[in-house]
Amino acid sequence: GNSVTQMEGPVTLSEEAFLTINCTYTATGYPSLFWYVQYPGEGLQLLLKATKADDKGSNKGFEATYRKETTSFHLEKGSVQVSDSAVYFCALSDQGGSEKLVFGKGTKLTVNP
Amino acid sequence: GAGVSQSPSNKVTEKGKDVELRCDPISGHTALYWYRQSLGQGLEFLIYFQGNSAPDKSGLPSDRFSAERTGGSVSTLTIQRTQQEDSAVYLCASRRGGGLNTGELFFGEGSRLTVL
Numbered sequence: 329g330n331s332v333t334q335m336e337g338p339v340t341l342s343e344e345a346f347l348t349i350n351c352t353y354t355a356t357g358y359p360s361l362f363w364y365v366q367y368p369g370e371g372l373q374l375l376l377k378a379t380k381a382d383d384k385g386s387n388k389g390f391e392a393t394y395r396k397e398t399t400s401f402h403l404e405k406g407s408v409q410v411s412d413s414a415v416y417f418c419a420l421s422d423q424g425g426s427e428k429l430v431f432g433k434g435t436k437l438t439v440n441p
Numbered sequence: 442g443a444g445v446s447q448s449p450s451n452k453v454t455e456k457g458k459d460v461e462l463r464c465d466p467i468s469g470h471t472a473l474y475w476y477r478q479s480l481g482q483g484l485e486f487l488i489y490f491q492g493n494s495a496p497d498k499s500g501l502p503s504d505r506f507s508a509e510r511t512g513g514s515v516s517t518l519t520i521q522r523t524q525q526e527d528s529a530v531y532l533c534a535s536r537r538g539g540g541l542n543t544g545e546l547f548f549g550e551g552s553r554l555t556v557l
Contacts, residue, residue, distance in 0.1 A: 364546075371445065371548035372484075372532070417484065427472060427540060428497060433483035 330355045334418050334432035341408055341439050349403040349435050351392075351418035359420040361385075361394050361401040362429065366415045375403075375416070408439045443467075445549035447533050453555045454523055462518045462552045466535030470547070473516050474536075475508060478551065479529040487531075490516060523556045530554070 335350040353361065363375040363385070376385030381396035390405045401418060418432040446465040454460050466473050475487040486500040490510045501507070505523075510516040520527055530551040 364548075369550075371550045372534075372546075373548065374545045427491070427536075428474060428486050428489050429546065430486070431476075431484035433481065 330359065330420060330422050330430050332418050332420055332430055332432035334416075334435050336433075337435040337437065339435060339437045341437070343410055343439055343441050344407045345439075347403070347405040347408045347412075347437070349416055349418075349437070351401045351403065351432060353399050353401065353418075353420050355399075355420055358396075359422070361392070362419040362421075363390070363392055363401070363403050364417040364419060364431075366417065366434070368414070372417065408437075410439045410441055413437055413439050445533055445535050445547050447531075447549035447552050449552055450550065451553045451555075453557065455557050456525060457522055459519065459521045460523055460554060462520075462531050462554070464516045464518070464533030464535075464549060466514065466516070466533070467547055468514075469537065470535035471513065471538045472536040473510060474534045474546065475516070475518050476532040476534065477529045478532055484532065487518070520554075523554075525556045528554055528556045 331354045333352050360379040362377045364372045365375045366372045376387040378385040378394035381394050384393045392401050392403045415434045415436045417434045419429040422428050422430050448463045473490040477485045488495055488508050489497040492513045493510050505521045508518045530553045532551045534546040534548045536546050
């Protein structure tokens with residue numbers, strides 16, 4: 329079945345460091361890909377998405393490119409801030425006839441000043 | 442309301458008791474989802490509603506779990522005869538119609554269930 333694999337955390341960085349969180353997927357067909365973020369004490373919210381191969385999603389300085397050849401959707405940010413501390417989830421849209429998202433296990437990011 | 446509302450935010454119960462968790466989605470959102478978030482396990486899909494019907498309930502872990510949605514709005518997730526392994530955060534999300542590729546999922550803050 330469809331699945332998402334994220335790099336295991338936790339990830340701890342200093343402010344202004346470069347961030348990469350790896351995400352690879354297994355899917356039949358051509359799913360859409362998503363990154364969701366969960367800030368402390370808040371619900372998950374959509375960070376960015378890409379709906380077809382070679383699309384780049386971007387938001388709040390974060391970027392991810394849909395790579396069909398490597399089945400990847402790695403999240404990157406050039407200069408992280410303390411306010412980026414959160415749990416990040418990679419997800420794909422299940423294309424087996426159901427309108428649901430399949431999530432990775434999440435990666436906790438802590439950014440220190 | 443402004444966002445997806447879930448209640449209770451915290452529930453502690455004894456093994457064997459029944460619990461009900463409530464989700465009030467964003468007004469006008471036709472799609473509603475329940476997920477379970479366990480430590481180290483990520484988000485596990487439970488059930489998906491489109492209006493009042495549930496075309497996908499494949500994620501419900503056992504027949505102790507059931508859910509309903511009435512009036513195309515509020516949904517209730519019921520867990521009967523709770524077990525310790527049911528302890529988790531139960532998340533509800535809603536989406537306007539139009540499919541996942543066009544519609545964003547909006548999540549509530551979750552109901553944390555602890556079974557003693």
